[in-house]
Amino acid sequence: MTALVRFRLAGFLRTGRALAPVLAGLLTLGILYGGGRAQPAEAYGVSAVVLFPVLAWQTKILLDVEPDVQRRLALVAVGPAREQAAGLVAAAVAGLGLVLIALVFPWLVGGVTGPSLPGQRSVPAGVALGLWAHLLALPAAVALGALASRVITRSAAYGVVVLTLGSVCALVLGLSKSIAPWLAPPLLPTAKALVGPLPGSTALLLTGWALAWAAVALTGYARARTRRA
Amino acid sequence: MWLEDVGLRYHRRGPWVLRQVTVGVAPGEAVVVLGRNGAGKSTLLQLLAGVLRPSRGRVLDRPSVVGWVPERFPADQPFTVDGYLVSMARVAGLSPSEADRTVRHWVDRLGLGPFRTVRLAQLSKGTAQKVGLAQALLRPPGLLVLDEPWEGLDAVARELVPQVVDEVLADGGSVLVSDHRGETVRLPGAREWRVADGAVVERASSDAAAVAVVELEVPVGQLPATVARLRAEGHHVLRVRGQSAPPETTCPAVEPPFEVAR
Incomplete structure (x- = not known):
């Protein structure tokens, strides 16, 4: 399966289509950090929210770059379960690259500062919490991108609809006055939790929530794939 | 391996492309799959290769290593x-x-040597199509599925x-080939399946002689x-091409694509 992950990442990176989501990510981060300086944890919380659609889009691009027949050839070679898993892992690895950029970016443009007042988080703690926030967003974004990929939606128009609706719902349903906040991955709740002190129980709850959401969405992807090669 | 009572449709409410198909192929056996365009030849081959899952029925005892040569190789890759x-x-x-x-072995064998560093898209x-053939043979397949393998190949590669x-048959593998150009005469001794109206019918070979x-x-x-002389010698003239008047006796209605003597 490692070989297939590597093959798909190579296919993604060599076509140049990998550039589009990276540029979109940089643009989003540029706007986000253009306003001024913030504490790392807070800033990273918001960055994970705004990167969610970009990560999902990148996943869709990565999965769609491979021609349908090539995906079926891979399926014949390694079997359906590993073929699907390899695509998701490749998307997650590509997503980690974007997350890394998101963690480094604010330090390059001076979007974040170290602690200036007593009681504020240290820089390593802030970065660690930022990494955690992004890692919560990544599985959900990969799952959404997979559900929007061509093998599931079969047409470009439906793909865009799933991607856009999914991203909008993930944000709107996560607002504090939402009627069904549990329908969305915990992007905004995580960002909010990073503003103040973060109790361990909240961190655990958010982690479980994010993983459960991704697990449900990925199960949907796997089920839909039984009829779609 | 076996298909048992297999039905397939591409969409939940779509038409059945294949229904209640029960066919099997033994190790060391070759099968030619015939049928009109759109009859479901590729669908049947993809079911056997494991690309598609049946909507109904079961697939049993598929060999672990399958080589599938798709009808068109996906050359749009970097x-x-x-x-x-x-x-x-x-x-x-x-x-x-x-x-x-x-x-290296397959590149040499299929004459791909001069193209080793050429991009697939070019x-x-x-x-x-040769690259498509090579990728199916990288591990000795227990089941080799060839969808129109002669399409676009030059004379040397066709042989x-x-x-x-x-070779696959000699190693105890099974081979399935679809073909609509009559090239399968190159596979004497192969069984023949005909796909039509969602069913697969085995054509009984009239006698064992190929x-x-x-x-x-x-x-x-x-x-x-x-x-006249060929008929007198017992040959079966299938069709005459390239002249307006038909030969004096009409031949029985046989497969139209063949043009010659049997």
Whole structure:
């Protein structure tokens, strides 16, 4: 399966289509950090929210770059379960690259500062919490991108609809006055939790929530794939 | 391996492309799949190869290593011939050194040597088809599924397909081939399945002796005499092409695409 992950990442990176989501990510981060300086944890919380659609889009691009027949050839070679898993892992690895950029970016443009007042988080703690926030967003974004990929939606128009609706719902349903906040991955709740002190129980709850959401969405992807090669 | 009562449709409310198909192929056996365009030949082959899952019924005892040559090789990929084949060998589970050795073997055998560093997108259709053939043979397949393998191949490569098929059969593998151009006469002894109206019917071979189709070129002036002589010798004239008047006796309605004497 490692070989297939590597093959798909190579296919993604060599076509140049990998550039589009990276540029979109940089643009989003540029706007986000253009306003001024913030504490790392807070800033990273918001960055994970705004990167969610970009990560999902990148996943869709990565999965769609491979021609349908090539995906079926891979399926014949390694079997359906590993073929699907390899695509998701490749998307997650590509997503980690974007997350890394998101963690480094604010330090390059001076979007974040170290602690200036007593009681504020240290820089390593802030970065660690930022990494955690992004890692919560990544599985959900990969799952959404997979559900929007061509093998599931079969047409470009439906793909865009799933991607856009999914991203909008993930944000709107996560607002504090939402009627069904549990329908969305915990992007905004995580960002909010990073503003103040973060109790361990909240961190655990958010982690479980994010993983459960991704697990449900990925199960949907796997089920839909039984009829779609 | 067996298909047991297999039905397939592409969408939940879509039409059944295949229904209640029960067919089997034994190790060492070759099967030719015939049928009109859109009859479901490719669908049947993809079910057997494991690309598609049946909507109804079961697939039993599929060999663990399957080689599938799709009808059209997906050449729209950012790899060179060598890079692609080595990657596919690694995906198939070969070690780096095994992968290199196997790829070199098939590249030489299929005459892909001059194209090793050429990008897939720049290959001609026939050369791309050879890459498609090579990727299916990187591990010795227990089941080899060839969807129109002769499409676009040059004369030398066309002779290679039966050789490869024979080798797979000799190793105890099964081979399925679809074809609509009558090239399968190159596979004497193969069983014949005909796909029509969602069903698969095995065509009973009239006798065990294999038959072949031979194309002849005959001067128009000698045509009636030649046809008569061939018939007198017991040959079966399937069709005469390239002249307006039909030969004096009409031949029985047989498969239209064959043009010659049997």
